[in-house]
Amino acid sequence: TEAISGKSANDFGGLFIGLSFFLVLAALILMGLLFVFGIEQRATQIGTLLAVGFTGKKVQNLLLAEGFVLALLGAGLGAWAGLGYTQTLVNLLNSDWSSAIGNGQIVYHAEPLTVSQGVLGGLFVALFTIWLTVRKLSNANTITLIQGQTALLPTVHSGHKALIEAAICTAAAVGLGIAMKDAQGQMKAGGFFGAGMLLLISCLCVCHTWLGKMARRGGETFASLGVMGWRGSARRRGRSLACIGLLACGVFLLVAVGAFRLNPNEGADEPWSGTGGFAFFAQSDVPVLYDLNTEKGREEMAVDGNKIPSGSIVQMRVREGDDASCLNLNQTSEPRLLGVNPKRLADKKAFSFAKGEGWEILNEKSEETVPALVDMNTGMWALKKKVGDIIEYPSETGDTFKIRIAGYLANSMLQGDLIISEKQFVKHFPSASGYRVFLIDSNNREATEKELGFALEDYGLELTRADHRLEEFSRVQNTYLDIFQVLGGLALLLGSIGLGVVVLRNVMERRGELALLQAVGFRKDSLQWLVLAEHGGILLLGLIGGVTSALLAVWPSLTAPGQGLPVDLLKWTVGGILVSGLFWTWLATVIALRGKLLSSLRSE
Numbered sequence: 302t303e304a305i306s307g308k309s310a311n312d313f314g315g316l317f318i319g320l321s322f323f324l325v326l327a328a329l330i331l332m333g334l335l336f337v338f339g340i341e342q343r344a345t346q347i348g349t350l351l352a353v354g355f356t357g358k359k360v361q362n363l364l365l366a367e368g369f370v371l372a373l374l375g376a377g378l379g380a381w382a383g384l385g386y387t388q389t390l391v392n393l394l395n396s397d398w399s400s401a402i403g404n405g406q407i408v409y410h411a412e413p414l415t416v417s418q419g420v421l422g423g424l425f426v427a428l429f430t431i432w433l434t435v436r437k438l439s440n441a442n443t444i445t446l447i448q449g450q451t452a453l454l455p456t457v458h459s460g461h462k463a464l465i466e467a468a469i470c471t472a473a474a475v476g477l478g479i480a481m482k483d484a485q486g487q488m489k490a491g492g493f494f495g496a497g498m499l500l501l502i503s504c505l506c507v508c509h510t511w512l513g514k515m516a517r518r519g520g521e522t523f524a525s526l527g528v529m530g531w532r533g534s535a536r537r538r539g540r541s542l543a544c545i546g547l548l549a550c551g552v553f554l555l556v557a558v559g560a561f562r563l564n565p566n567e568g569a570d571e572p573w574s575g576t577g578g579f580a581f582f583a584q585s586d587v588p589v590l591y592d593l594n595t596e597k598g599r600e601e602m603a604v605d606g607n608k609i610p611s612g613s614i615v616q617m618r619v620r621e622g623d624d625a626s627c628l629n630l631n632q633t634s635e636p637r638l639l640g641v642n643p644k645r646l647a648d649k650k651a652f653s654f655a656k657g658e659g660w661e662i663l664n665e666k667s668e669e670t671v672p673a674l675v676d677m678n679t680g681m682w683a684l685k686k687k688v689g690d691i692i693e694y695p696s697e698t699g700d701t702f703k704i705r706i707a708g709y710l711a712n713s714m715l716q717g718d719l720i721i722s723e724k725q726f727v728k729h730f731p732s733a734s735g736y737r738v739f740l741i742d743s744n745n746r747e748a749t750e751k752e753l754g755f756a757l758e759d760y761g762l763e764l765t766r767a768d769h770r771l772e773e774f775s776r777v778q779n780t781y782l783d784i785f786q787v788l789g790g791l792a793l794l795l796g797s798i799g800l801g802v803v804v805l806r807n808v809m810e811r812r813g814e815l816a817l818l819q820a821v822g823f824r825k826d827s828l829q830w831l832v833l834a835e836h837g838g839i840l841l842l843g844l845i846g847g848v849t850s851a852l853l854a855v856w857p858s859l860t861a862p863g864q865g866l867p868v869d870l871l872k873w874t875v876g877g878i879l880v881s882g883l884f885w886t887w888l889a890t891v892i893a894l895r896g897k898l899l900s901s902l903r904s905e
Contacts, residue, residue, distance in 0.1 A: 322498070325423075327550040327792040329430045331799045334543050336368065337434050338806055348446025364435045365428065372427035376420045383419070384411055390784060398780050497557065497854040501549055504846035508545050511842075512538045533835040537807065544796075544803045545843040548882070551793025552847025553854075555874055558785045560855045563712065563775040569768040575712045575775075576767035577651035579615075580743040582714055583753070586761030588735025592616065608752045613743065615649075616736035617641045618726050625683040626676075626717030627777040633683065635694065636675075639718045639738060640726025649742075652715070656688045657708015663722040665707070671725045672707035676716040678778075680709055683717070692719070696729045714771040740767075793878065796843065797885050804836050804889035815894070825894065832890045833883075840882040848875060 340347065350360055391409045515535035534541050565575060572578035591598035593614045599606050618640035623633035646652070647660040655677045665672045670691065680686050692704045704719060726733070741764075743749035750764050808815070815828050823831075848871075 321788055323550045323554050324788050324792040324795075325426070327547050327795045327799075329426060330543050330547050330550075331795050331802075332427060333430045333434050334540070334547075334799055335802065336431055338802070340364065340435065344446045348443050351443040352447065361432075361435050365431060368431035369424075369428060372424050372431070375427065376423040379423060380416055380420050384416070387411070394780075497553060497850055500850035500853050501546070501553060501846065504549060504850055505542060505546055508842050508846060509538065509542055512541055529831060529834075531834060531838045533831075534838045540803050540807070541839050541842075544800050544839050545846060547796035547799040548793070548840060548843025549796075549847035549850065551789055551791075551796040552844055552875075552878060553851045554789030554792050555786060555878070556848050556851035556871065557855050558782050558789055559871070559874055560851065562779055562782055565768060565772040565775040569771070572650045573653045575652070575714055575771045577646070577713065577715075577740060578649065578742065579651070579740045579767045580746050580749065581739075581741040581764050582767050582770050583739040583741055583762055583764045585737050585739075585757060585763070587759070588619075588733075588737050589616070589739075589757065589760060590735045593739075602756055604756045605752055608745075608748050613741060615641065615645045615651075615740040617720075617738040617740075618723060618730075618733060618735070619737040620726070620730050620733055624717050625679050627678060627682070627774055629683070629717070634692075636679070636684065637718045638694070638726070638730075639715075639720045640723040640730075641720060642723050651740075652713050653711040655709040655711040657710075659708075662707045663720070663725075667705075670703045670705035671721050671729075673704045674708045674710055674720045675706060675718070676713050677709035677711055678774075679716050679718075680706060694719075697732060702729055712771075712775075714767055714774065716774050797882060800836060800840060800843075800882065801885050801889040803839070804832065804886055805892065807836075808832055808890065808894060829887075829890050829894060832894070833887055836886045836890070837883060840879070840886060844875065844879060844882070 347360055350363075351357065355363075388409050391407060394407060512535040515532050568574040569576050570578060589602065591601045593599055593602060593604060593609065593616065594611050596606065596611075598604075599609065620638040620640075622635045622637040623629070625633045625636035641663075643660040643663040651660075657674060660674070663672055663674065673692075675684070675686075680688075684692070686692065686706050688706050688708060690706050692706070693701045694704045696702050704721065741749060741753070746766070753762060754764060815832075818828060818831075819825065
C-alpha cells in the first residue's frame with residue numbers, strides 16, 4: 302500500500318515481514334509435522350519401493366515431487382489470501398480505522414514482482430522443510446519400513462549439548478539487545494525480532510533437556526496418572542518439541558504485541574504521564590501577545606484570575622512546519638517548532654523522558670547547535686533521528702541553523718513537534734511574536750474551558766482535552782497492534798491444530814496400549830485424563846516458552862518511563878490460550894478414544 306501523495310514515513314512492510322516470520326515458522330513446523338505423519342503412514346509402501354530396487358535418493362525425489370505440487374498450490378492460495386487480507390486492511394484503514402492514519406487516504410497497490418517473489422520464497426522454504434523431513438530416507442532400513450516402523454522427526458542432542466545451545470542463544474539475544482539499544486526504527490524492530498527468535502530457540506533447547514530427563518526416568522514407578530502422562534510426552538521428543546515450537550510462536554506474537562499496547566488513560570492526571578499532568582492542549586490562530594500567568598496579561602486578555610490562576614498555563618511560541626506525528630503517513634524533514642520556557646515545565650516535572658536529562662537541557666549553551674527535545678515516536682519513526690543527531694532547520698533570514706536532538710519524551714501529547722528554548726526561538730525567529738500553543742492545568746475543566754473559550758474567542762482558540770489528544774495518538778499504535786495480533790492469532794491457530802494432530806496421531810498409534818490399560822482395570826475417563834495430562838504438559842511448556850521469550854524480548858521497552866507490563870492483558874491472554882488449548886486437547890482426546898478400545902488388542 303502507499304499514501305496518495307508524498308513519501309511514506311515508514312515502510313510497514315518490514316514490520317509485517319518481521320512479525321509474519323513467526324507465523325511462517327509456525328506454518329513450516331506444522332507442514333513438516335503433517336508431512337512426517339503422512340510418510341510414517343506410508344512406511345510400508347516406501348519400504349516396498351526400496352525393496353524392489355528404488356534407491357533412497359529416488360524415493361526422496363518422488364516425495365519431494367509430491368511436496369512440490371502441494372507447496373505450489375499452497376503458495377498460490379497463500380498469495381491470493383494475502384492480497385485479499387491486504388485489501389481488507391486498506392479498506393478498514395480508509396473507513397472504520399481511518400483515525401489510525403489521521404483521517405487520510407491510502408490506496409491499494411500490488412506489484413506483480415513482489416507477489417512473484419513471495420510465492421517463490423514460500424515455495425523454496427516449503428521445499429526445504431520437506432527435504433529436511435525426508436533426507437533420512439537414504440539411510441532408512443528397508444525391513445523396518447516394511448514392518449511399518451519409522452521415525453523421521455529429528456532425534457535431538459544430549460541434554461548437556463542442548464543446555465549449551467540454550468546458553469549460547471540466550472547470550473546472543475542479550476548481546477543483540479545491547480547492540481540495538483540505541484538503534485532506531487526498522488533496526489530496533491529487527492533487533493527485537495532477532496532477540497525473540499534466539500530466545501525461542503533457547504526455550505526449546507531447555508524443553509528438550511527436560512523431556513530427555515523425563516525419558517531417562519522411564520523405569521521408575523508412577524505416583525499418579527498425571528505423572529505417567531507427563532512422562533509420556535517424552536516418548537516422542539521430536540513431536541513434542543515441534544508442537545511446543547508451534548504453540549510458542551503463536552504465544553510469543555500475541556504476548557509481545559499485546560505488551561506494546563498503550564493505555565492513555567492510565568495516570569492521565571499525573572505529571573509523569575503523556576499528558577504532563579495538564580488538562581488541556583490549546584492552539585490559537587492568532588498569537589497571544591501577553592503572558593496569561595501575570596496579572597497584567599490576564600487583565601489585557603480579560604481572563605478571570607480566580608478561574609485561571611497564575612502559573613496554570615505554559616505558553617509556547619510556534620514556527621509552523623509539517624506534521625511529524627503518527628497521524629501523518631508522509632515523511633517530513635521540517636516539523637513544527639515550539640519555543641518554551643524550560644523552567645515552567647521543569648517546575649511542574651511535566652512528562653517523562655525516555656532519553657535525556659530533563660527540561661533544563663534546553664538551556665544548554667552552544668555556539669554551534671540548538672538543543673531540542675522531541676517525542677520518542679516522532680524522533681524514531683517520523684524523523685528517523687536518534688539522540689545526538691543534527692537537523693538543519695531554516696531560520697527566518699533564509700539561512701539554516703543546526704538543531705541537535707538532546708533527548709526523547711516518552712509517549713507524550715507533544716508528538717510531532719520539535720521543542721527548543723524560548724530564548725533560542727526568539728534568536729532565530731525574532732518576528733514571530735506572541736504565543737499560539739498553550740498547556741493548561743486545571744482542577745475544573747468545565748470552568749476553564751468556558752472562561753478561556755470566551756476570553757480568547759477572537760484569537761481562534763481551540764481547546765482539546767489532553768487525555769483525548771494523547772488517546773488520538775495512542776489509537777494509531779493500538780490499531781496497528783490489532784492488525785499484528787491477527788498474525789499472532791493465526792500462528793496460535795496453527796499451534797492448536799498441530800497439538801490436536803499430535804494428540805490424534807499419538808492416541809491412534811497407542812490404542813493397543815490404552816486398550817491393555819483398560820483391560821487391566823483402568824476406566825475410560827482415567828485414560829482420557831492420562832492423555833490430557835500428557836499433551837497438557839506440551840501445551841504448558843509451549844505457553845511458558847512463548848510468554849518467557851516475549852517478555853524478555855520486550856523488557857527493555859517495558860522498563861522505559863511511562864511504560865509498564867500490562868498485567869491484566871497478560872493474564873487474560875495467557876488464560877484464554879490455556880483454556881482454549883486444553884479444550885481442543887480434550888476434544889481431540891475424546892474423538893481419538895471413542896469406540897471400543899478392546900478390539901485393538903486383537904492386533905497386538
